[in-house]
Amino acid sequence: MGQDSEWQPRILGFLCRWCSYAGADLAGTSRKKYPPSIRVIQVPCSGRVDPLFILKALRLGFDGVLVSGCHPGDCHYQTGNYFTRRRMAITKRFLEYMGIDPRRLQVSWVSAAEGAKFAELATEMTRELKELGPNRLFTGEEQANGTKTAP
Amino acid sequence: MEQRLRLEAKALLEQGKVSCVIGFEVGSLRFTTTPLITGDRDATGRLVLNPFMANNLSVYLPGIKEKVAVVAKGCDSRSIVSLIQDNKVAREDLVIIGVPCSGIIDLAKVEGLVDKDRDEIDDITRHGDKVLITVNGDKREYPVREVLFDNCLACETPTPQEYDILLGEPTAAAGDESRKAGQEKIARLKAMAPDERWAFWRSEFERCLRCYACRNICPACFCERCFVEETEPTWVMPIPRWQDNLLFQVTRNLHVAGRCTDCGECERACPVAIPLRSLAREMYDIVSELFNYRAGTDKEAPPLLTCYEPTDVEDFIR
Ligand code: SF4
Ligand code: SF4
Numbered sequence: 150m151g152q153d154s155e156w157q158p159r160i161l162g163f164l165c166r167w168c169s170y171a172g173a174d175l176a177g178t179s180r181k182k183y184p185p186s187i188r189v190i191q192v193p194c195s196g197r198v199d200p201l202f203i204l205k206a207l208r209l210g211f212d213g214v215l216v217s218g219c220h221p222g223d224c225h226y227q228t229g230n231y232f233t234r235r236r237m238a239i240t241k242r243f244l245e246y247m248g249i250d251p252r253r254l255q256v257s258w259v260s261a262a263e264g265a266k267f268a269e270l271a272t273e274m275t276r277e278l279k280e281l282g283p284n285r286l287f288t289g290e291e292q293a294n295g296t297k298t299a300p
Numbered sequence: 301m302e303q304r305l306r307l308e309a310k311a312l313l314e315q316g317k318v319s320c321v322i323g324f325e326v327g328s329l330r331f332t333t334t335p336l337i338t339g340d341r342d343a344t345g346r347l348v349l350n351p352f353m354a355n356n357l358s359v360y361l362p363g364i365k366e367k368v369a370v371v372a373k374g375c376d377s378r379s380i381v382s383l384i385q386d387n388k389v390a391r392e393d394l395v396i397i398g399v400p401c402s403g404i405i406d407l408a409k410v411e412g413l414v415d416k417d418r419d420e421i422d423d424i425t426r427h428g429d430k431v432l433i434t435v436n437g438d439k440r441e442y443p444v445r446e447v448l449f450d451n452c453l454a455c456e457t458p459t460p461q462e463y464d465i466l467l468g469e470p471t472a473a474a475g476d477e478s479r480k481a482g483q484e485k486i487a488r489l490k491a492m493a494p495d496e497r498w499a500f501w502r503s504e505f506e507r508c509l510r511c512y513a514c515r516n517i518c519p520a521c522f523c524e525r526c527f528v529e530e531t532e533p534t535w536v537m538p539i540p541r542w543q544d545n546l547l548f549q550v551t552r553n554l555h556v557a558g559r560c561t562d563c564g565e566c567e568r569a570c571p572v573a574i575p576l577r578s579l580a581r582e583m584y585d586i587v588s589e590l591f592n593y594r595a596g597t598d599k600e601a602p603p604l605l606t607c608y609e610p611t612d613v614e615d616f617i618r
């Protein structure tokens with residue numbers, strides 16, 4: 150892609166407060182290393198994540214979005230994540246049809262005990278997005294030149 | 301059939317079974333129809349049935365507080381069922397006058413075929429799977445498939461499944477060849493590289509005026525307050541820049557997922573000819589592929605995104 154090797158993607162993470170947020174917290178307290186590329190917004194449940202949040206994040210220039218909740222069966226509200234699963238399945242497919250690389254939207258189940266999984270996920274996603282390069286979808290720039298214009 | 305429709309509609313009004321009839325009458329422009337919404341029994345004589353009745357009349361139903369009769373083609377009747385599923389209209393308030401449909405004529409295709417403006421065409425008549433187009437007294441015959449809307453070519457349910465009165469014999473769903481023709485534009489888009497596809501949609505949405513005709517005509521878009529009009533926060537800027545236009549349309553399609561019946565109204569309403577049906581139908585196909593869900597085919601079924609199966613697709617989740 151020709152961008153400089155220091156370039157760090159910016160990822161917006163929507164983590165449910167009961168599992169994934171606690172998982173990310175555990176990654177921190179257990180001193181697991183992961184890149185500082187992810188910014189976290191806590192949501193009450195992954196079911197709170199409106200696809201509009203994802204589009205808006207991409208529109209604002211985030212390079213990737215992560216939506217993470219409890220494993221199936223473990224949602225604090227019993228079934229919230231099942232609705233998330235349906236909603237995200239169609240969102241991911243439709244974004245792909247628009248021409249957005251599906252790697253820019255990731256969905257995961259991370260429990261409160263899976264600090265290591267969260268750290269790995271953040272590392273992996275960062276690596277993938279580095280491969281993919283900056284999100285210029287909404288900037289109107291055709292050429293990759295390592296800079297971003299404000300949307 | 302038209303005669304029977306008029307009689308049925310008149311009788312429904314006379315017997316007080318409905319207070320209003322929603323159907324089609326001849327439009328002010330040639331080869332068009334316009335919705336006729338009337339409680340006047342004499343006006344039922346103006347009702348027509350013809351291959352130009354493109355509108356999906358179910359868009360008038362949400363919030364209606366009286367008993368109404370409504371004329372519905374296959375896709376329209378599914379939109380009605382979808383509204384019933386969403387509690388936007390009660391089944392018992394409706395008399396559905398179902399019309400088995402054999403496709404609606406796309407005037408733009410006719411114009412392209414004979415290379416004439418609609419004002420220069422004398423007549424368009426349909427005879428089975430042929431269409432006769434008269435230009436300057438010269439009659440030309442074409443296969444009807446060449447002049448139907450893409451969504452009609454790919455229609456899965458031309459005959460209404462939900463109705464009180466069915467006018468005429470059921471018509472068959474589109475065959476493979478016809479379906480392929482109706483999906484051709486979408487297939488071309490899917491064959492593009494992702495960047496190319498993004499560039500395509502971007503350039504299309506540079507034209508969007510944000511008139512919201514697509515939203516207003518869509519029976520599946522029934523929110524009283526749309527997210528585009530929210531100001532706290534402002535999700536999309538009201539200025540029609542392509543970025544926000546695109547964001548609006550993608551979100552709209554996500555909102556109508558599982559409700560859209562591929563009636564094609566959005567694309568027809570768009571004043572700047574953005575191929576909106578190529579978005580709507582792809583969502584329709586995604587939903588049917590992933591969840592085997594077909595909008596408006598089961599009035600007892602919960603709406604797509606208000607339910608789940610424990611076995612729903614999960615292969616994309618990490
Ligand atoms: S009808 Fe066309 S121009 Fe109007 S808002 Fe919809 S896409 Fe934009
Ligand atoms: S999105 Fe378009 S094709 Fe689908 S129901 Fe609405 S108007 Fe009809």
Ligand code: FES
Pocket residue numbers: 165166167168169193194195196217218219223224225226229230
């Ligand atoms: S509370 Fe974690 S997904 Fe619902």
